[in-house]
Amino acid sequence: MRAVFLDRDGVICENRPDHVKSWAEFRFLPGALFALRRLAETPFPIVVVTNQAIIHRGIVPAEMVDEIHVRMTQSIQRLGGRLDAIYYCPHRPEEGCFCRKPKPGLLFQAAKDLGISLEDSYLIGDALTDVEAALAVGCQPLLVRTGRGALQSDLVPQRYPEVPIFRDLPEAVSWILRREARILLTRPLKVTDVPLAAPLG
Template identity: 35%
Template sequence: MKLLILDRDGTLNRSRDDYVASPDEWEALPGALEAVARLNQGGWRVVLATNQSGIGRGLFDMASLNAIHAKMHRQLAAAGARVEAVFFCPHAPEDACHCRKPAPGLFEQIGVRFGVPLMGVPVAGNALRHVQAGSAAGCTPHLLLTGKSEHLRGRAGPDAEADLAMLHPHLPSGTRLHDDLPAFAEWLLAQEVAPT
């Protein structure tokens, strides 16, 4: 099984300074839904792992989160795309749970649910904590320079990973950089093309 784990806010949809707390506030990033469709067509099963501490903080409820995800699934379907499942942590940071990224709990739950070892499973997201959690679970980390990491775009030179490691010292070793989800999808699909 070709499994891929993505972050949600800032990766698939626009992030906000506060929280995406209602369906009206959920807005797909340009090209992101189509990127998921291309990945699906390439045989990838896409799963989301997302921190949603707004629930634990009392800023929105499960009904709101379900409505946000219903809108997301409708828009994905309209683009010919599918996300297999959404795994989320509803806890506030002070709850010290094992599922809030950068802890690897959500990723471990995904591995159990899909019955696959996580070693080498690609994870892509715009937040440091997403790639840290994925790396801690044995996944291969990819940082997207959107959302929380958009400010890093253009700041790395020819040795981008080494340069970015200096800017972002807690980035897991071996993290690959991509401008956005469409660029990551293009890269990932290109890895499967056999040389002629």
């Protein structure tokens, strides 16, 4: 089963230089809620994977990050979207954990929990770390220019010229939906794809 993974800050919400420390500081990026509503119409799990070192830096407790995620999910649901799971890394970079992007630990955990085929999935991020986490597991990375992507959209093509770059989440989602439509059109028809006839009488 394929999935769509999303980074949080800089993809769904504004990426603050002093971090998103409370729900009062959380701001959805323009078009993000519309894009998530479009994704919700697909059968793919929608999974957030985000680094949140502010926890181990002692800036906010884990409970505050959890509250932000609950409120974010509720806001998305009210407008017809959905998030199926949220995974975050609380560690500082110097802790050397396996879950902090660009390490792929969050993706491996989600795949194990949700039965996701990583090599068939997508990851939309705004940073080189997102791209490298996706490539580490064979996932299709997409970079958006919102958040840190505005600064890294020149760096990524130098290292990974095959990675598509988009203005924002709505544009990236449109690309995924067009690509998926082509896959369905070109995929050989299987017997299981043909609906069974309803019994007569």
